[in-house]
Amino acid sequence: MMHKIDWAALGKETTQMLSELIQIDTTNPPGNEDKAIEYLQEKLAREGIASEVFEKERGRANLIARLQGKRPGKRLLLLSHVDVVPVPDPKKWTYPPFSGAIAEGYVWGRGALDMKNITAVHYTVFSLFKRMNIDFAGELIFAATADEEKGSNYGAEWLAKTHPEKLRADWCLTEGGGMPLQIGPKTFYTIESVEKGLWWFKVRVKGASGHGSLPHPDNALAKAAYIIDRVSNYTFPKRIAPAVREFILKAGDALGPEIKKLALVLVDESQEVDLSLLPQDSPISATLLNALVRTTISPTMIHAGVKENVIPDSCEFVLDCRLVPGYTQQKVRETVLELADRYKNDIEIETIQQHDVSESPIDDPFYRLIEQTVREELFGVETIPIMLTGATDSRFVRELGTKAYGFCPLSTKMSLVDREKLIHNDNERIDIESLELGVRVLSKIALKALEARL
Incomplete structure (x- = not known):
């Protein structure tokens, strides 16, 4: 039929x-x-x-x-x-x-x-x-x-x-x-099987007010700037999900022996790799690869002050955290407090929105059925699992x-x-x-x- x-x-x-x-x-x-x-x-x-x-x-x-x-x-x-x-x-x-x-x-x-x-x-x-x-x-x-x-x-x-x-x-x-991804000589069709966890949270920094012409060390905005700089430049440890491992290894294999060496180091949680070594024409950006292998934090919003000549006694900023499988929200909270350093007792953390990592296995019969059907219907292509950020x-x-x-x-x-x-x-x-x-x-x-x- x-x-x-x-x-x-x-x-x-x-x-x-x-x-x-x-x-x-x-x-x-x-x-x-x-x-x-x-x-x-x-x-x-x-x-x-x-x-x-x-x-x-x-x-x-x-x-x-x-x-x-x-x-x-x-x-x-x-x-x-x-x-x-x-x-x-x-x-x-x-x-x-x-x-x-x-x-x-x-x-x-x-x-x-x-x-x-x-x-x-x-x-x-x-x-x-x-x-x-x-x-x-x-x-x-x-x-x-x-x-x-x-x-x-x-x-x-x-x-x-x-x-x-x-x-x-x-x-x-x-x-x-379902997006076709050209990697070297091969065409891969992506299958999404895992999504990073999300934690949007507000950090409220406390300080003391004062006249802008008389600077003092308890400026909430200055303290927030210090914390934001440390958080945004912090590198979380690698945690490699099974789907991410397969994605990186398949991509590395398609791009040749030199990139394959980089891929093997990238999926090793005990080693770091300089992603700037990727070729400029790489189909997968260093930014994406970094987001696939570790938890990330991006500062996205900030609010402080009421007037040009008044030192603010409080500052609020928002952080967008995306968690990989195996990394907890509690661990991120502890890391932020450590990075706040001498100001850790001057901050409050408030959750705006959160959800856990979402994952389905790539060794499931249905996943294999998708792979099989793609091979049968689309000659010469392969499949590759992907984690959404x-x-x-x-x-x-x-x-x-x-x-x-x-x-x-x-x-x-x-x-x-x-x-x-x-x-x-x-x-x-x-x-x-x-x-x-x-x-x-x-x-x-x-x-x-x-x-x-x-």
């Missing part, structure tokens, strides 16, 4: 659906995801598929639909979000950001890459099972959620806390991977026991660097070839995972 599936037609259908989804403005804030959810619910109803909508607040809608197999088996969740980030200046766009224009071989608009494209691909894969009356085992779940771009308080996080049974699955496919909704389903992987393949029409420049940026767009490719590869992954009989 596989040869009867018209992938080109499904690609065109997905292209049109993405265009229509983009035309529904779900900028977050404020969100208004209910309009996109209504659109999806109506489409599902026309396919004869029932769905449920859940809202924490009016207008912040989440949708879940399920297809039950004829035999016992695994549960596979297709997870995406329908909210998008704001557009600062629509005049900078070639085509209006909410036009969903299909032009020059692309679908243009906010959400084309993050991530209404995957919502459209997931919908096509999900509806295919219903249309073809496929005999499969287990359960296929389609979830389109709200508020991912602002932390998921109205979306996947809330759903996982209040309706965990609706999201719980054995395996999940979501965003975060940011975060997606996968962390919430992983907390429910689901093994989640970020993967939806994109074509090689654009480089990884060029695509990354478009995400959350002007002229966001996706090539039409990527939509057909995503439908074909994800359909075949789902068919195998759910033991479909064709």
Whole structure:
């Protein structure tokens, strides 16, 4: 039956659906995801598929639909979000950001890459099972959620806390991977299996006020500057996650013997390596490699003072900490206090937002199934696991026991660097070839995972 599936037609259908989804403005804030959810619910109803909508607040809608197999088996969740980030200046766009224009071989608009494209691909894969009356085992779940771009308080996080049974699955496919990465002579497709932990915290430094013409050593701003300088220049010890180890070693092998030597040192937690030795044309930056192998801290905000000639008696600054697996928030706190040195008794630390490291194993059968399908469908390419330094909704389903992987393949029409420049940026767009490719590869992954009989 596989040869009867018209992938080109499904690609065109997905292209049109993405265009229509983009035309529904779900900028977050404020969100208004209910309009996109209504659109999806109506489409599902026309396919004869029932769905449920859940809202924490009016207008912040989440949708879940399920297809039950004829035999016992695994549960596979297709997870995406329908909210998008704001557009600062629509005049900078070639085509209006909410036009969903299909032009020059692309679908243009906010959400084309993050991530209404995957919502459209997931919908096509999900509806295919219903249309073809496929005999499969287990359960296929389609979830389109709200508020991912602002932390998921109205979306996947809330759903996982209040309706965990609706999201719980054995395996999940979501965003975060599928980018083609050219490393030396080889093309790798990324599979996201781990995300760094996050701790945003405020440091409040206490001092004494005074006249600006009479400097004294208890200046809160000066003390904060001292602490910020020490924290931002501190190098945390390396902690190498299994996925990061495989990523670095595969990349090093593809780049030749000299870089492979660097890679072997880089994955050795007992040794440091000078990343400036990387070639200038390296496809993987020293900045990214440093973030993959260790916990990092970046100062991002600061506030002090009320007037030009008044020494501030307090100063607040914000630190963005991203933790690798095996490194705790408590250890970071202790390190910050040590770096505060003689001022450690003059500071208070307040958590703004935090979440733990989120990880799924790369030796799981579903991960291997993704790898196998990529090799079969994309001749000559390899897969490579990747750790995100940011975060997606996968962390919430992983907390429910689901093994989640970020993967939806994109074509090689654009480089990884060029695509990354478009995400959350002007002229966001996706090539039409990527939509057909995503439908074909994800359909075949789902068919195998759910033991479909064709």
